[in-house]
Structures are given as C-alpha cells and as structure tokens.
Amino acid sequence: MIDVAVIGTGIMGAAVARELSKYELNILILDKDNDVSCGTTKANSAIVHAGYDAKEGSLMAKYNVAGNAMYEELCKEVDAPFRKVGSYVLAFSEKEREHLELLYKRGLSNGVPELEIIEAEEIQKREPHVSKEAVAALYAGTAGITGPWELAIKLVENAMENGAELKLNAEVVNIEKVGEYFKLTLKNGEIIETKTVINAAGVYADILNNMISKKTFKITPRIGEYYLLDKVQGYLTDSVIFQCPTEMGKGILVAKTAHGNIIAGPTASDVEDREDVGNTQEGFDTIKQFAVKSIKDINFRDNIRNFSGLRAEADTGDFILGEAEDVKGFFNMAGTKSPGLSSAPAMAIDLAEMVVKSLGNISKKENFIKNKKHIYFIELSPEEKAEVIKKDPRYGRIICRCENITEGEIVDVIHRKAGGRTLNGIKRRCRPGAGRCQGGFCGPRVQEILARELNLKLDDIVLEEKGSYILTGETK
Incomplete structure (x- = not known):
C-alpha cells in the first residue's frame, strides 16, 4: 500500500x-x-x-x-x-490601447508588480525591432x-x-x-x-x-502550433512580445527562449483527438501573418523546427x-x-x-x-573545463557541435534519477540535437552512447515512445 x-x-x-x-x-x-x-x-x-x-x-x-x-x-x-526578461502586450490602435488599460487595472487588482503602460517612443528605445506601428504597450517586468x-x-x-x-x-x-x-x-x-x-x-x-x-x-484539447527559429534570429528581442489577447488565448507571441532561440506561436484550435499534435500549412500561415505584425524582420527561413502542443481547456x-x-x-x-x-x-x-x-x-x-x-560544460571557464576534463575525459569530447554538448553531459543525464532512455529524452535533458541541424550529425552518436551505457543493442534505442524505432537492422 x-x-x-x-x-x-x-x-x-x-x-x-x-x-x-x-x-x-x-x-x-x-x-x-x-x-x-x-x-x-x-x-x-x-x-x-x-x-x-x-x-x-x-x-x-x-x-x-x-x-x-x-x-x-x-x-x-x-x-x-x-530568466526574468519582462513582457510587452502591444496595442496597434487606440481601441486596443483601451484593452491595455483593462489589463493594467486587472493586473493591479491581481497584485502584479512592475506594471506600466509605455508609449511608442519608449517601445522603440527598449525593443528596436518591434513594429513601429505599435502605439502603446503594457510592460510587465516580472514575466520570465x-x-x-x-x-x-x-x-x-x-x-x-x-x-x-x-x-x-x-x-x-x-x-x-x-x-x-x-x-x-x-x-x-x-x-x-x-x-x-x-x-x-x-x-x-x-x-x-x-x-x-x-x-x-x-477537458477540450486545444492545439497550438509553433515555429522555432535558429539562434541567429536571437537579436530580434530578449523579451516576450504579445499582441492583445482574444477569447481563444493570449494570441501569437514572439519570444526568445531560455536557450537563445526565437519562438513564434501558438495558434489555437479545439480538437477531439487528445494525441493530435500535427502541424498544418494553415497554422504556419497564421503564425507568420501575426508574428510579423509584432516584429517585421523575422526571417522564417531560419526555422529549425515546427511543433504543436495541446492545452487542457476545462x-x-x-x-x-x-x-x-x-x-x-x-x-x-x-x-x-x-x-x-x-x-x-x-x-x-x-x-x-x-x-x-x-x-x-x-x-x-x-x-x-x-x-x-548538472555540469554545463560550455558555461565553464577554461580553468574549470580543464579541471572537469582531468576528472572525467568524456567532458573533453564534443558530441553535439550545434549546442556544444559533451559526452560527459550525456552520460550524466542517462544515469541520473529519471534518466534519459530515448533519443528525445536525452535531447530534453541536455540538448544534443536541439540546434540548427536537429540531430543530423550527433543523433547516431547519442544513440551509440545510450546503447553502450544501458547495455542495449543499437536498434533497441527509440526516438520517443515505445516502437518509435530508429534502426531496423544491418544493411550489410
């Protein structure tokens, strides 16, 4: 019991x-x-x-x-x-400015600190890549x-x-x-x-x-689709950029992620299938249409990943x-x-x-x-790196060149409590495969490390859920 x-x-x-x-x-x-x-x-x-x-x-x-x-x-x-980065809700008309006032008053009522409504000139000082068509914004300093x-x-x-x-x-x-x-x-x-x-x-x-x-x-599942852009687009903002929300949610946002990428989305559509996380051209077009309203300079050709998630709407x-x-x-x-x-x-x-x-x-x-x-090798000083490698040479071998992830970090997240057992599980824990090539180079090497550390055959290692095989057998 x-x-x-x-x-x-x-x-x-x-x-x-x-x-x-x-x-x-x-x-x-x-x-x-x-x-x-x-x-x-x-x-x-x-x-x-x-x-x-x-x-x-x-x-x-x-x-x-x-x-x-x-x-x-x-x-x-x-x-x-x-990272505490702050967020902006943009208003593109005087009508939308009224909604900023509503959100501001609601925020004060809810006990939200560090709230202010700023004008177009101040928006451009703080976020120079935000559209000059924005007439005002609600800034929330505690967003992260x-x-x-x-x-x-x-x-x-x-x-x-x-x-x-x-x-x-x-x-x-x-x-x-x-x-x-x-x-x-x-x-x-x-x-x-x-x-x-x-x-x-x-x-x-x-x-x-x-x-x-x-x-x-x-519970009604509500699907949201996203773009994830390469870190080269990271200069566009260091904050979270919203537009005025709708009854379906907070709308399409543009933000820098915790790891320096730019994310744009989500869409919002109710679905019946609780496993439906597929993407659609309609969804992609919607994200582009609204995201460029906030930041016109987004280059969607630097997209490295599209994904969808489900929200639980009660x-x-x-x-x-x-x-x-x-x-x-x-x-x-x-x-x-x-x-x-x-x-x-x-x-x-x-x-x-x-x-x-x-x-x-x-x-x-x-x-x-x-x-x-967790040892984040790329964040260490040269002296600290040398000391870590001296203790464990596996930290001296870069496996993921996009994200600079070492073999030592991968081995660590395999053997921790709730350790990774799948290719995507390792990606979520220490980011090999999360960069521009999305595992095109490091994926097979991570698979080999998983098989070795778990004493499994290579074709036993799956991408995510049971049965999501990567290899089916030898060709020669």
Whole structure:
C-alpha cells in the first residue's frame, strides 16, 4: 500500500510530487508515456506569465501571481533554466490601447508588480525591432522564460532523490474506491493500491476524474502550433512580445527562449483527438501573418523546427484544484491551460498541504536532499573545463557541435534519477540535437552512447515512445 499515487509527470504532477517528497510519505509517480514530461509540458511557449491576464478572483489569477514570484528561487534549487526578461502586450490602435488599460487595472487588482503602460517612443528605445506601428504597450517586468520540460524532469528527479518512485508506460485505465483506499488498474493489468490519488493527467484529467467522481467535468484539447527559429534570429528581442489577447488565448507571441532561440506561436484550435499534435500549412500561415505584425524582420527561413502542443481547456473556465467533493482522498490538479506553467509551483504547495492534511499525522523530513548540479560544460571557464576534463575525459569530447554538448553531459543525464532512455529524452535533458541541424550529425552518436551505457543493442534505442524505432537492422 502506498500513501500517494501521482498520475502524470507534466509540470503539475512533477511539481506536486516534489513538494510531497518533503514529507515522510511513500509516493509513486505514474505516467502513460515512455518518459517524463511528454505531454503539454514538452510543447508550449515556456512563458512564466506576470499575472495580469487572468480574471480577478480566479484560481488562475491567484496562482499565477504566487507561482511567478517563486520561479527564480525554485529553478535555482532544482538547477533548471529561468530568466526574468519582462513582457510587452502591444496595442496597434487606440481601441486596443483601451484593452491595455483593462489589463493594467486587472493586473493591479491581481497584485502584479512592475506594471506600466509605455508609449511608442519608449517601445522603440527598449525593443528596436518591434513594429513601429505599435502605439502603446503594457510592460510587465516580472514575466520570465523557463525550460518547461527541463524543470519537470528536474522536479521528478528531485522527488526521486527523496524517495519517490517512478513508473513509466503505466497508463491508468480504471480507478475504484475500496473502503479507505483506491485500486488503480494499469493497462498491462497491474493493480496498485494507494491511500490517495492525485490526478494531474493533463488533457486526460477529465477521463480519470469521471471514472471515480460524479462531479464530472470536461477537458477540450486545444492545439497550438509553433515555429522555432535558429539562434541567429536571437537579436530580434530578449523579451516576450504579445499582441492583445482574444477569447481563444493570449494570441501569437514572439519570444526568445531560455536557450537563445526565437519562438513564434501558438495558434489555437479545439480538437477531439487528445494525441493530435500535427502541424498544418494553415497554422504556419497564421503564425507568420501575426508574428510579423509584432516584429517585421523575422526571417522564417531560419526555422529549425515546427511543433504543436495541446492545452487542457476545462469547461469550468478555471483551474480545478483540490479534493473531489464526493470522493475523499481523490485530488484533482486539472484544467491547467495557460497560465498553468506559471502557476504550478504555488498550486503544488497548496495541493500537497491538502493531501498531507487528508492523510493526517505526516511529518516533514529533517534532511531533504537537494538536486545534484548538472555540469554545463560550455558555461565553464577554461580553468574549470580543464579541471572537469582531468576528472572525467568524456567532458573533453564534443558530441553535439550545434549546442556544444559533451559526452560527459550525456552520460550524466542517462544515469541520473529519471534518466534519459530515448533519443528525445536525452535531447530534453541536455540538448544534443536541439540546434540548427536537429540531430543530423550527433543523433547516431547519442544513440551509440545510450546503447553502450544501458547495455542495449543499437536498434533497441527509440526516438520517443515505445516502437518509435530508429534502426531496423544491418544493411550489410
């Protein structure tokens, strides 16, 4: 019997699992995929929003502002990327300026600091590549950018350092309440018994909730498509550039990522298929049309990757957080579309406290283990590099030339808690294949390192999910 089963390893499940691992609890983290953070968390804008957009009094407003304030310290603690860069919402007409005023007042009501409305001349001073057609902008100084999948992986890793267990390829197909505990049935027939359940299953959260609770809700997947541009376009902005939002979301943004690329997107279309992450020409055309309105000089020929992600749009209109009214011990962390990423740290603290209170008589650990620091070889001084190579010569061998990633870094992320087992899993953890050639040169070498370190055959190494084979056998 375990104390807590956390279903889902996106940013929500990862954050609450790590928070719960600060307590004397037996925690099992489950995910239906072949790795951590393979859903919405691996395909979003990576923006830590300031908090002016969410409606006053909503859970979105409350947790966005609180979560934003926690991000810098949290990312330092778990060794994940974060930069506080500020954001601008552009107005291209006097009518849109009125919307900036609305967002400004809402932000003040929500408790967002560092907000101001600036005029066209000031926009050009701060962001010279932004369109001169912008007449005003709402500036939010507390907005930031992070690496969402890196943060989720580090949070799961830290939870495991503190005793949590992780089970992948573990899709929950049924939930039953048996007396004072729950019986979870996995797709492979395995039964797991647990005192409490946390449903952090993203676009599948309604399916799990509705298995056990009569207080049902519905999640509609909303697809968003993106362009990811090479770092040579990084001069265009160092901030997050929005346009006035619509009822479908915050609109097409242009931003510099935590690693120096330019991202443009997302689109917003509701879909039925919860695995639909395909791209469309219509989506690409929409992104281009709106992105160049913000920054005319974007060169989309420097595109290195297109991708899509799904957002969990709940019919409640707000985040769903807490214990199901009619099922004691079953907790939801659902409907966490944007600003879900921004809100996750604060939501995790509150939900962990609810779970601990429900279980009763749970004490905090005296010696919580912090994350082992990752060596970012390219960021070291020449003297530090020499010292690292002296200890481990594998740090002297560059595998990914685009991102300057060494063999030592790849081996490290294979053998850490929640270590990478797939080509994309290694890419998410330390970025080989994330550069201009997208793994064209380093991919086969990373595959060889994975096979060697895991004592597997080369054709056992997959790209992502089970069955996504790369090699089928020898040709000669």
